[in-house]
Amino acid sequence: MEHIVAARASFGYIDPNFPNPDPTDKNNTSIIIYGYTPSITLAAFAAAWFGVHFIIHLVRTIRIRSWWWIPFTVGLVFEIIGYIARSLSAKKNPYNLIYFILNYFFIVVAPVFLAAGIYTILSALIPRVGRRYSFIPPRVILAFFITSDVISTIVQVAGASLVGVKSSRGEDPETANNILLGGLAYQVFVMTCFVILVATFLFRARRVLKEQGLSLFCFVFSVATIMIYLRTCFRLAETAQGLMGELQSNEIYFGCLEFAPVALVVLLFAIWHPGHCVGVVVRVDEKQ
Template sequence: MSSERPIRGWVDPNFPNPMGPGDASIIIYGYTPSIVVGVLGCALFALAGVLHAWQLVKYRSWYFSTVMVGIAFEIVGYAFRCLSAKVNPYHVSYFVIQYFFIVVAPVFFAAAIYTVLSILISATGQHYAPLPPKWILWIFITCDVIATIVQIFGAALIGVASSNRKDPTTPNNILLAGLAFQAFTFLVFIGLFAVFMRRARKAMFKVVRKSFYMGFWAAVILIYLRVCFRLAETAEGLYGTLNTHEVYFGCMEFAPVVVAIWLLAIWHPGRCVPKSRAAVGDSI
């Protein structure tokens, strides 16, 4: 008897498998990716990137430059989803590359968010902060790097397992561990941010407008929502509902991150947040 596992997963009847080198026996996405989502991702992130770059230079807010790296990653990721959609959805490399760039991109957005909190603390008063600003940066950026490395390792192993018709349960559990760690640490950050806002509630609106805090909070929650979706998707398994229907990817991965990046462009910290208490009078 053959030791190979039976083929399980999505095979597009309208898109025959070319069975070339590097092609999996199934479409690892669980569906054939939509070219519309891929093109929209490239276009919306590119436009947001132009707006962010202009404000980055104009307001010399170099501390927020990691957003540009994240946007570039998103564009590359969605470009490879376009290749999967129109060229070959079975190709393992396309899947792994798009997954790598789309999963890693929010790490750079999170790093920018951590930096903004440290700037807000410096501008409002460090006595309001639950932790020193530098601690916040180092602790949470380090945690994000660790979580991302684990996720990418797990995703790569899933691609290899699917390509070789092996059981992807163990690689999926590795990916799940990375996502769970990321969700936990980001939740801790949200808690610290909430503590800071509660302590500084009388002083913070003298530093920046209330609309900035609302927009910034919304962006933070949207990024966290995306992390929670990835966690639920992975916990359900490679062949679960969330993993095999692109509508969930569009609504819970694509849309939240796009909206968050546009919110951060509209209420750009370089324009809205003074870099120190001495500059509070110049805040708008």
């Protein structure tokens, strides 16, 4: 344990039980950028979890013909690829920069597609129960929130890639980390706006939602929204601490605040599939 603490405290984390298999390989970094050696158990379980739910969501989407839910399913593909890359880091080489970038890129980008599905749910509910219950038109909701997610994700991926490159060269990654932090801060701001919008809509439309038998589904939708929001806040706090901070260098936080919230969301929507609960076809025209 003392060796591990010392390794982290100096310039980064090096696993004394898992030395760099090939220090001369240009794709290998001098430290483990994760801040720990990833758990193969968590990575393999996550890949399997999202794999099973990908099949469930795809089959139900095709059977119901709710094609508007396809982006959520695409997000599950990204999760699977991300955790497969993480499994390779855990089992083969945690120093490999390519594995780290693939892991980070796909796991960070996946929630963009998942969030797009959540934004669409709200946009579908508004015309169904009445435009007067929402402060913003459904078309604007889709355009603004999806565009904002794409922008923030591009910034995050650029920042994360720079962090990996700077760290592999033994250079100060502070500027790159600040770029990543900016993308995450904007994403948290946007998600905060969405959470407030969802809360006000559901409160104002509560009677109509109950009359239409949508109360339970809207509770599931609320939980899913909060879980994605929690995951985004975790990423912001992790990045704000900087490389090798408490949140970034302990995998328990990743498992509980990155994997678990997203895993719960895909489970909830596998049980209460939005295509079945909201409708096969999404209309975003403004019903009064």
